[in-house]
Amino acid sequence: MGPWGLPLLVATLAGCVFPARGCVICDPKVREALNSLEADYLPGHLEANHQKKVMEKIKQAVEDFKDLPIDEDSYMGVVDEATLEKASWSLLKDMKRITDSDAKGELFVKEMLWMLHLAKNTFASYAAQFQKEAFCPNKCGLMLQPLIWCSTCQKQVHACRKSKNCGKREVKVHQMEDMILDCELNWHKISQGLTDYSFYRVWKNNSETLVSRGKEPILTKTMVRPKDAGTYRCELGSIQSSPATIIYFHVTVLPKRIQEEIPSPNTETQDETALGEVAVDLPHTTVEPQTPKPEQLLRRRLFGVLIWGLVVLTVCVLIA
The missing domain is CATH 2.60.40.10 (Immunoglobulins)
Structure with a gap:
């Protein structure tokens, strides 16, 4: 890029960041990061004759995040603490990414310009989401909601x-x-x-x-x-x-719930009817005799053979 490249980028940075969205300048962490950028980063990464002007434009751009048309669907000039925290964290993360890359001169100005351009869309989405979901969400009753007015950075109860x-x-x-x-x-x-x-x-x-x-x-x-x-x-x-x-x-x-007791399948039936209860005759059913199992038949036969053996032995002894 020619000798007019860096001054042209500075002018572009000044003209392309308006209007930005949000009011992150109200966060002390953002102001601290901007001061650190000016004091610690720019002296070693940007020519001395451009440092002051670039830094002024960066601060002005962040401060102008509060300048938005009032719109019931996207922005009413206020945000809550949760929205401000998300917006500030997003900006600080992008600033750190640029400083960690050790960008210098024209590259630094380009990166900062592109980052602020993307930040406008990010802050716009946060503001719209807050306006739609979190701003005055009560459908009935009196809600006292703590809000931050972007124009003055004052916290008041709405x-x-x-x-x-x-x-x-x-x-x-x-x-x-x-x-x-x-x-x-x-x-x-x-x-x-x-x-x-x-x-x-x-x-x-x-x-x-x-x-x-x-x-x-x-x-x-x-x-x-x-x-x-x-x-x-x-x-x-x-x-x-x-x-x-x-x-x-x-x-x-x-009425009180009726709880039916289901008898256990292992419960034995009583032969006698309790006193005061009415006995109900049930139809008789024919019970077929059970067929002995093979093991039982074998035991019976062996037992019979043993008995007859004892009888024969007794007779032989008497005859002898």
Whole structure:
């Protein structure tokens, strides 16, 4: 490449990285890596008269990752900590790959330009995935989601407000078994500012009795009886004045399960009928005599021969 090659690459680097996607500059690890690149790597891998300008353009490109059009489907100017962590790790990995290759001069600028070009697509996919799946995922209730504003790098709590009433659930349980009411929703674990789960018994006159309160989202009642049937209400509190979630449970207590005992095939039948029980005559069946086995017939014949031998011996002795 001619003498104008490196200055031309620097100009291309300045003009081709806008607009990038994401806000990884908010991560302290990224800022530390950029400072190390400037202080430790560039002095031995780039001409002195180009170092300052190239580094300024690299930092500006990373800072401009926050400049995106607001779009409900891809980017709203905020990310969560998990998305920022993935984006930062991807950028740091690519920067390390370039520095480990010991690229110098024009090759270094080319590698950095191509890496930032690929990073735009990576950050775009992370932002879109967060916007689609992780941003305000609650379908009901009040979710307090910690987010990072890319324009200022400030971390704030965003209140995602939906209908507090999360519906009614039908629960059926047999008598003398355990009743389990689960009040936890998927987004409860990632929400901030939540307090306690409170379970109430709702009576027909709309009055309520507190059954339990605590961090446990499940209410368990053992050996339920017909009197335990009815309506229950679960309320998840928050640091704000209104509850985060309200769920109703309509409990139906079914009759006790009938367990049939199957007699063992080795159980012997009794000849006598127990007192108070009614004997049932069963039809008689003809039992055919069993044919003796060959071993039994042989024993019988040998035994007969032995007897006759003793009789003959006794007679001979008497005659003698």
